[in-house]
Amino acid sequence: MKAEIIAVGTELLLGHVINTNAAEIARMLAEIGIGVYHQTVVGDNEDRLARAITTAIERPDGIDLVILCGGLGPTEDDLTRETLAAVLGLPLERNAEWTQHLHELFEKRRRDLGHPGGSGSGADLRGNDLPRNNLRQAMVPKGATLLPNTRGSAPGIYLHQERLTFVLLPGPPEEMRGLMREEVIPRLARHLGQNGGEAVLVSRVLRVTGIGESRVAELLAPLLEGQTNPTIAPLAHPGEMHLRITAHASDRERALDLNEKVARRIYAVLGEAIYGEDEQTLEAVTGELLLKQGMTLALAESCTGGLLSHRLTNVPGSSRYLLGSIVAYSNGLKQSALAVPGELIAREGAVSAPVAEAMAQGALALCGSETALAITGIAGPGGGTEEKPVGLTFIALAEGEHLESHRYRFSGEREEVKRRAAQAALELLYRHLSQRP
Amino acid sequence: MKAEIIAVGTELLLGHVINTNAAEIARMLAEIGIGVYHQTVVGDNEDRLARAITTAIERPDGIDLVILCGGLGPTEDDLTRETLAAVLGLPLERNAEWTQHLHELFEKRRRDLGHPGGSGSGADLRGNDLPRNNLRQAMVPKGATLLPNTRGSAPGIYLHQERLTFVLLPGPPEEMRGLMREEVIPRLARHLGQNGGEAVLVSRVLRVTGIGESRVAELLAPLLEGQTNPTIAPLAHPGEMHLRITAHASDRERALDLNEKVARRIYAVLGEAIYGEDEQTLEAVTGELLLKQGMTLALAESCTGGLLSHRLTNVPGSSRYLLGSIVAYSNGLKQSALAVPGELIAREGAVSAPVAEAMAQGALALCGSETALAITGIAGPGGGTEEKPVGLTFIALAEGEHLESHRYRFSGEREEVKRRAAQAALELLYRHLSQRP
Numbered sequence: 008m009k010a011e012i013i014a015v016g017t018e019l020l021l022g023h024v025i026n027t028n029a030a031e032i033a034r035m036l037a038e039i040g041i042g043v044y045h046q047t048v049v050g051d052n053e054d055r056l057a058r059a060i061t062t063a064i065e066r067p068d069g070i071d072l073v074i075l076c077g078g079l080g081p082t083e084d085d086l087t088r089e090t091l092a093a094v095l096g097l098p099l100e101r102n103a104e105w106t107q108h109l110h111e112l113f114e115k116r117r118r119d120l121g122h123p124g125g126s127g128s129g130a131d132l133r134g135n136d137l138p139r140n141n142l143r144q145a146m147v148p149k150g151a152t153l154l155p156n157t158r159g160s161a162p163g164i165y166l167h168q169e170r171l172t173f174v175l176l177p178g179p180p181e182e183m184r185g186l187m188r189e190e191v192i193p194r195l196a197r198h199l200g201q202n203g204g205e206a207v208l209v210s211r212v213l214r215v216t217g218i219g220e221s222r223v224a225e226l227l228a229p230l231l232e233g234q235t236n237p238t239i240a241p242l243a244h245p246g247e248m249h250l251r252i253t254a255h256a257s258d259r260e261r262a263l264d265l266n267e268k269v270a271r272r273i274y275a276v277l278g279e280a281i282y283g284e285d286e287q288t289l290e291a292v293t294g295e296l297l298l299k300q301g302m303t304l305a306l307a308e309s310c311t312g313g314l315l316s317h318r319l320t321n322v323p324g325s326s327r328y329l330l331g332s333i334v335a336y337s338n339g340l341k342q343s344a345l346a347v348p349g350e351l352i353a354r355e356g357a358v359s360a361p362v363a364e365a366m367a368q369g370a371l372a373l374c375g376s377e378t379a380l381a382i383t384g385i386a387g388p389g390g391g392t393e394e395k396p397v398g399l400t401f402i403a404l405a406e407g408e409h410l411e412s413h414r415y416r417f418s419g420e421r422e423e424v425k426r427r428a429a430q431a432a433l434e435l436l437y438r439h440l441s442q443r444p
Numbered sequence: 445m446k447a448e449i450i451a452v453g454t455e456l457l458l459g460h461v462i463n464t465n466a467a468e469i470a471r472m473l474a475e476i477g478i479g480v481y482h483q484t485v486v487g488d489n490e491d492r493l494a495r496a497i498t499t500a501i502e503r504p505d506g507i508d509l510v511i512l513c514g515g516l517g518p519t520e521d522d523l524t525r526e527t528l529a530a531v532l533g534l535p536l537e538r539n540a541e542w543t544q545h546l547h548e549l550f551e552k553r554r555r556d557l558g559h560p561g562g563s564g565s566g567a568d569l570r571g572n573d574l575p576r577n578n579l580r581q582a583m584v585p586k587g588a589t590l591l592p593n594t595r596g597s598a599p600g601i602y603l604h605q606e607r608l609t610f611v612l613l614p615g616p617p618e619e620m621r622g623l624m625r626e627e628v629i630p631r632l633a634r635h636l637g638q639n640g641g642e643a644v645l646v647s648r649v650l651r652v653t654g655i656g657e658s659r660v661a662e663l664l665a666p667l668l669e670g671q672t673n674p675t676i677a678p679l680a681h682p683g684e685m686h687l688r689i690t691a692h693a694s695d696r697e698r699a700l701d702l703n704e705k706v707a708r709r710i711y712a713v714l715g716e717a718i719y720g721e722d723e724q725t726l727e728a729v730t731g732e733l734l735l736k737q738g739m740t741l742a743l744a745e746s747c748t749g750g751l752l753s754h755r756l757t758n759v760p761g762s763s764r765y766l767l768g769s770i771v772a773y774s775n776g777l778k779q780s781a782l783a784v785p786g787e788l789i790a791r792e793g794a795v796s797a798p799v800a801e802a803m804a805q806g807a808l809a810l811c812g813s814e815t816a817l818a819i820t821g822i823a824g825p826g827g828g829t830e831e832k833p834v835g836l837t838f839i840a841l842a843e844g845e846h847l848e849s850h851r852y853r854f855s856g857e858r859e860e861v862k863r864r865a866a867q868a869a870l871e872l873l874y875r876h877l878s879q880r881p
Binding site for chain 2: 019020021022023024025026027029030031032033034037042043044045046047048049050055058062067068210219220221222224225228231232238240241242243251253306308311312313314315316317319320321323324325326329330331332333334335336337339340343344373374375386387388389390416418419421422423425
C-alpha cells in the first residue's frame, strides 16, 4: 500500500504547532509495511482541503491509502468530515450510538462542572443542551465505519471505496495515537493480509562517528548507487552520521535478512567507525562498556563547560559509573580541585597537553575512579592567539598508570567547538574501552 | 506573497525526523507578512520531487514563493538543486568562489585531523582531494544567487523567475535558520518593499520566566484579543515564554514606536517576570549582573549533571565570572570535593535541603567565589520513592553568610527534569541579583 498523510489545521500551516502527528503516523504505518509517499499540510479551508484530497486521489504514483488528521473538532472551522463526504459524493448519516455517547459525555461534563464557585464556561453550559456543533461529531459518510475514541468526543472514521482507503483521525496527538494503535493499524494489517501485499518494512540504523559525511558517502558510493531494497539513507548529525537501512519484504524474517546482508557490507567498509545501532547513543554505548568492564569514570572539563558531563548524565542509570565532573573553568580551580601545579600552567599554558594530562590525573585522584577524561581548549570567540588559536583543544585519557593525550583543532562557533570537543573526548574513551582485549 | 514550503527528505517522509523546519520557516515568513498556503514533504526521489515543484508552480491559488528545504548535501540522494534546475529548464553553472571555499574548507579539515597518534579516520583522509560529490555544492542554476552558508558546506540558492521566487535551503536546522535570518528574510522584505508592500517590519521579543504559559495568556488576554498591528505572538520554550511583538509601518521609526507602546502595556502587566529582550538569554543576563556587581559564581550540580554549567559557559566571556562547577554525581565526591558531611547525607538523604545548602557552601569554599548555586534532585526514571519521588529537587543559593534553599517538584522525563531544574536555579540567582538595591 502507498499512503499519503494530510494534516489539517491552520495552526500547522503557520508553524504555531509542529506537525509531529505526520511523523508518528508514518512510523506506525512503516511497522506494518506501508510506505508513506506524500505528506501535506492544509489549513482549515474547504476549497484547499477538497483540492488536497483530490490531488491525493489522482496522484500518478497510485496512492491507495489517504490518512486525514485534524479538523474533526466541534468548531465551525473543523471541516474534514464534511469535505471528504463532499469530494466522494457521499451523504453523511447520523450514528445513533455516538449521538447517545455524546449526550452522556455532555451530561457528565455538566455534572462535573456543577461545583460551587465555578465561573465562566461551567455556568454557560448549565441548562443548555448539547451544542448543535458537537452533534456533527456523530455524522459518518455513508458506508464508513465509526472508530470509537475513548479519549475525546471526535471519533475516527474508516472507509473503503473501490481501490482507496480513507482514514480520518482527530488532531490531538494522544487521541490520534490511541485510534491508530487500537483501531486503524489492526484494520490495515488485516486488509493487507487479505490482499497479499508486502507485509512488512523493517529499518535498522548504523551509527558512525569519527569520519565525515562526504567521506562516508565516498566510501559507500558503490553501495549507495545501486540501492533499491533495502534502501540506505545517510543522515548527518553533529559529529556523527547515521545510516538507515530499510527493507520491504513479505515477512519480518526476510526483511531482517535483507538488512543483515547490507549491514554486513557496510561493516566491511566502515568497520570500527560504527559504534552502535538504532537508538544507542555514543554516551550510552560507552556507559555500557564502563559497566561491563566494572570501571568508573571521572571528568575534568574546561572548554566544554559541563557539556560532556551533561551528555553522559542524560543516560538513565549513569550514576552507576559516572562519579562526577570537575568543570574547572578557572585556573584556580584547576589547582585547588585537580591539583594541577601552578607552575605547569604558568609554563605550558592552561591549554596544553601537559595540563590536560595533569587534569585527568587530578580527576582520577579526587574522585577515586578507574578512568578519567580531561578536556582543555579555547572555545572562542575570544582568547585565541596565533600560537594557540580558537578551536585548539587537548584531550587526555587516564586509566591507572596509563596516560595519553591528543591535540585537536575544531572549527565552528563557540557552541560548535564545545560540541565537537565533547564528542571527540567521548569517542576517545569509547575506542579505548572497545579495543581492550 | 503566497508561499509553499517543500521539505525534502525520505527521513521526514518516514517519520524518522520531525519536520520542525517547515514550522520554523512559516513563522519567520509570517513576521514579514508572507502567508504559507501549503506545506509538502517529499522523499529523496527525483520524479516525485519534480512533480512536487510542478504542483506548487501550478496551484490554482497562485503560489509565488516556493521554499525547498533539504537535499543539498554531498550524497547521491541529495537532488534538490539538480531537480529544480531540470524542472525550470535552467543549466547549472559552477560558482567559482564557492568552489574555492569548498577547497579551503576541505584543506582545513584535513589539516585539523592530522594530529599524531590519530587512528582510522584521520589517516584515511590524508592524501585525498575534495570528493567529487562535494563540488556539486558549488553548482547554481543560471540566473540564481548563491547564498553563502557560514555553518556548513551547502550554500542556499535564491532565484527570481517571472512571477515566481524559489529559495533553496540546506536541511540541518541551524544552517536553515542562519540562512533564513541573514540572507532570505532581508531579500524577501526588500522584494516586498519594491512591490509596494509595507516598507518595514520590526520585531521585538520580550522574554518571560517563572510564570506559566496559560497564566501569561490569561493576563494578556485583553491585549492578545484585539491585536492587529503590532501583532503579539506568544511562543513557549522550556521554562520560558517569548512574546514576539511585530509592527508593520512605512518606516523604522514608526514601527519601533508602535512596538514600544505595546511593550509598555505588556511590562505593566507582567512586570519583573520579563527578564530580557530579543537575543538575551537568561544565562547571559545573569552573567551581566554578576559582572556588573563584581561577583564570581561557583556551581555544585548533582541531578542537572553539568547542564547548568554548560548553559552558563555557552555565553562568550563567561570565564570572567564563572569559576567552575563541581558535578558531584556520587556521594563520595559530595564529601571529598564539597566537604558535605557524610553523616548529613546519611541522616537527611542526598536529596534534601540541608545537603543542597552544604553543597552550595562547599562550592563557595572550594572555588573561592562570592556566590554559589547548588542543585540536588531525582531526575529519574529510577531512584524515586513515595517520600522522595522523581522530580523532587532542592536548590540552594549562597552568598557569603547568606544562605537560602527551595524545594521543587518538576514533572516530565529525565532530560525535562534536568532542564527545568537548571532553569529554576538560574532564575533564583537572577532574581537574587536583580533585586539587590
